[in-house]
Amino acid sequence: MSQPYSMQDEIRLPGFTGTVHLPGEAGYDEGRRSMNPSVDARPALVAEAYGAGDVRAALLAARGHGVPFAVQATGHGTHAACDDGILVRTSPMASVLVDPARRIARVGPGARWGEVIAAAAPFGLAPLSGSSPTVGVTGYTLGGGLGWLARKHGFASDSVLRAEVLLADGRHVTASADSHPELFWALRGGGGGFGVVTSLEFRLYPVAEVFSGFAYFPIEAAAPMLAAYRSWIDDAPDEISTALVLKRMPDDEQVPAAVRGRHVVQLKVVHAGTADQARRLLAPLWRAAGPALLDETRTTTYAATAMGGTPARQLDLLDTVTDSVVGALVRAAEHAQTIEIRHWGGAMGRPGPDAGPVTHRSTKLSVIVDTVLPELAGELRPYANGGTFLNFLADTSRTAAAYTAADLGRLRAVKRAYDPDGFFRVGHVVPA
Numbered sequence: 001m002s003q004p005y006s007m008q009d010e011i012r013l014p015g016f017t018g019t020v021h022l023p024g025e026a027g028y029d030e031g032r033r034s035m036n037p038s039v040d041a042r043p044a045l046v047a048e049a050y051g052a053g054d055v056r057a058a059l060l061a062a063r064g065h066g067v068p069f070a071v072q073a074t075g076h077g078t079h080a081a082c083d084d085g086i087l088v089r090t091s092p093m094a095s096v097l098v099d100p101a102r103r104i105a106r107v108g109p110g111a112r113w114g115e116v117i118a119a120a121a122p123f124g125l126a127p128l129s130g131s132s133p134t135v136g137v138t139g140y141t142l143g144g145g146l147g148w149l150a151r152k153h154g155f156a157s158d159s160v161l162r163a164e165v166l167l168a169d170g171r172h173v174t175a176s177a178d179s180h181p182e183l184f185w186a187l188r189g190g191g192g193g194f195g196v197v198t199s200l201e202f203r204l205y206p207v208a209e210v211f212s213g214f215a216y217f218p219i220e221a222a223a224p225m226l227a228a229y230r231s232w233i234d235d236a237p238d239e240i241s242t243a244l245v246l247k248r249m250p251d252d253e254q255v256p257a258a259v260r261g262r263h264v265v266q267l268k269v270v271h272a273g274t275a276d277q278a279r280r281l282l283a284p285l286w287r288a289a290g291p292a293l294l295d296e297t298r299t300t301t302y303a304a305t306a307m308g309g310t311p312a313r314q315l316d317l318l319d320t321v322t323d324s325v326v327g328a329l330v331r332a333a334e335h336a337q338t339i340e341i342r343h344w345g346g347a348m349g350r351p352g353p354d355a356g357p358v359t360h361r362s363t364k365l366s367v368i369v370d371t372v373l374p375e376l377a378g379e380l381r382p383y384a385n386g387g388t389f390l391n392f393l394a395d396t397s398r399t400a401a402a403y404t405a406a407d408l409g410r411l412r413a414v415k416r417a418y419d420p421d422g423f424f425r426v427g428h429v430v431p432a
């Protein structure tokens with residue numbers, strides 16, 4: 001029976017072998033830091049775990065003291081504060097094992113994508129990672145995981161084979177197609193509210209070189225490029241992934257002189273194929289744009305495709321680019337640092353029969369803005385499907401918007417079965 005916790009009580013972690021950081025101590029601020037600037041968490045302590053046993057010890061201590069509990073690998077997706085509770089940092093648990101024969105990786109919960117990419121590359125393999133190598137593999141994958149190869153190979157969660165999971169009652173179980181299959185289903189897109197994943201196994205794909213990079217055009221090209229994008233995306237094969245970014249480039253010496261301080265359209269591309277194929281495919285967009293200010297596209301390694309993302313302060317999922325949408329985006333570009341229009345679809349919309357609860361799979365486009373623009377939101381509303389991808393959602397009161405009603409019902413049933421008291425309640429959590 002847990003005792004009511006008072007701030008005067010000292011939280012003890014029997015059996016915990018990792019490092020504990022208390023408020024005011026070195027490591028506390030670093031450990032609690034979120035990349036979401038609106039989250040300023042004040043946990044009672046930060047517990048840096050060195051193994052699954054440590055995570056379990058911290059979980060049981062949180063239960064015993066009746067305090068909140070949360071897990072953080074990197075802070076990239078921490079959108080709610082674990083105030084007065086135990087915040088477990090899994091960063092030291094960053095093992096990465098690659099089985100090149102079976103094309104599988106098994107990682108610890110602290111592993112980041114850069115580490116998996118580096119471990120897989122010598123075998124000509126790649127994971128379904130996203131825009132940044134510093135994002136954590138587990139948080140990304142539990143939220144679905146949309147990367148540059150998603151149109152070709154689907155969401156990262158579609159490639160998960162098994163997970164070791166620490167449940168709310170302290171039991172450790174294996175979730176796979178044959179073991180706790182409902183939990184396995186929920187983990188593949190349902191987020192971190194069902195247990196602490198202490199090991200994750202997923203498929204890798206043969207991708208050695210890709211054609212990728214940026215090309216920059218004057219902002220005046222935005223309207224014709226967006227208009228051309230409308231039909232271009234319908235014919236684009238799954239091998240090619242693109243985004244059009246309406247962007248103010250920093251006036252900074254690091255930025256190439258041709259685009260420094262300019263308002264531009266940045267074409268981002270990753271093509272799992274040859275440069276000739278990619279240039280042929282991109283020709284209609286390029287024709288609509290006119291001459292590039294700067295072309296940095298080239299054949300390169302998959303590791304070099306980490307091209308950065310846009311912080312999603314505002315997100316809409318669209319199925320089409322009408323003239324009104326083009327007009328609204330071009331007008332809004334005046335008021336934002338970055339507006340990213342990204343093309344999805346392909347294999348994302350063709351899940352296997354046992355795929356997890358990731359939804360909005362057939363969404364063609366996302367519009368991500370780095371600031372809140374209510375006027376743009378209003379103008380896009382008639383064309384937006386009202387949904388969101390969990391990984392791009394900061395507002396934890398809107399978690400349900402990432403799921404269909406049927407999947408939400410099934411997720412709640414899994415939550416009731418595996419966490420009936422709602423022990424995991426910080427962050428994107430589906431209620432029981």
Ligand SMILES: Cc1cc2nc3c(=O)[nH]c(=O)nc-3n(C[C@H](O)[C@H](O)[C@H](O)COP(=O)(O)OP(=O)(O)OC[C@H]3O[C@@H](n4cnc5c(N)ncnc54)[C@H](O)[C@@H]3O)c2cc1C
Nearest residue numbers: 073074075076077078109130131136139140145146192197
């Ligand atoms: C710069 C940047 C680029 C991004 N690019 C992409 C992208 O290209 N595609 C994409 O899909 N997403 C992208 N994201 C979103 C990212 O996938 C999510 O924010 C994800 O939650 C990050 O996971 P993390 O472990 O790094 O973050 P953390 O903040 O450490 O964890 C986030 C949440 O994940 C859950 N979690 C983490 N570890 C565990 C665990 N072991 N067990 C159970 N739950 C756990 C918890 O709910 C936790 O609150 C990006 C985010 C940023 C900031």
